[in-house]
Amino acid sequence: MRKISRIKVNKAKEYLQQAYTANEKIIQCNYILEQLQASPSKMTTSYKENIGHSGINNDVSGYVAKLIEQEEKIEAMKQEYQSKQFEISNFILGLSFKPEDEILRRLLILRYLNFKSFDEIYSMLNYSYNYIVQTMHPRALEVVERALSKKSVVNNG
Numbered sequence: 001m002r003k004i005s006r007i008k009v010n011k012a013k014e015y016l017q018q019a020y021t022a023n024e025k026i027i028q029c030n031y032i033l034e035q036l037q038a039s040p041s042k043m044t045t046s047y048k049e050n051i052g053h054s055g056i057n058n059d060v061s062g063y064v065a066k067l068i069e070q071e072e073k074i075e076a077m078k079q080e081y082q083s084k085q086f087e088i089s090n091f092i093l094g095l096s097f098k099p100e101d102e103i104l105r106r107l108l109i110l111r112y113l114n115f116k117s118f119d120e121i122y123s124m125l126n127y128s129y130n131y132i133v134q135t136m137h138p139r140a141l142e143v144v145e146r147a148l149s150k151k152s153v154v155n156n157g
Contacts, residue, residue, distance in 0.1 A: 012144035016112040019088045022081040023115060029078040036071050089113055095147055104140035107132065 092108045103125065110116040110124060118137075122129040127136065 008145040008149075009138060009141040012141040012148060015148055016088060016092075016108070016141075016144060019085050019112045020115065022084040022088075025081045026078055026085075029074050029081070032074050033071060033078075036067055036074070039067055085113075091147070092144075095143055097143065101139070101143075104136060104143060107136055108140050108144070111137070 092105065092113065095105060095108075097105055107121060107125065110121045111118075116124070118129060118133050122132045125132065
């Protein structure tokens with residue numbers, strides 16, 4: 001692969017790897033949401049223990065409002081990450097491949113939408129590991145890069 005082509009392919013890879021990042025962020029958001037949703041039950045338990053003690057403020061409405069606000073922010077972030085995944089999915093599905101090169105789309109889907117390792121991909125596609133990594137993946141990334149270049153020309157022009 002030529003040096004200039006490697007730079008362009010790296011841009012394509014960076015774009016596609018946003019799906020990985022988005023997936024990790026969605027997992028983090030789900031974890032935070034689980035923790036937030038567990039908070040009211042913890043709070044209710046401690047509230048019941050404090051009933052009847054003088055001088056203790058048992059009004060939890062402010063705390064609940066903050067939880068709800070935080071939950072809404074996390075859900076909004078999660079939506080943004082899901083939108084990024086959807087964008088990349090649509091991008092891959094919209095790529096133009098020659099009929100004999102449709103296997104490259106499958107490789108991109110497995111790698112960047114299903115988050116499969118090259119070890120898993122080569123056994124699924126019945127090609128050698130080296131052929132997948134050294135030939136097919138770079139070819140697929142070149143298609144992505146060409147489409148990204150066209151997309152940026154359309155968006156900037």
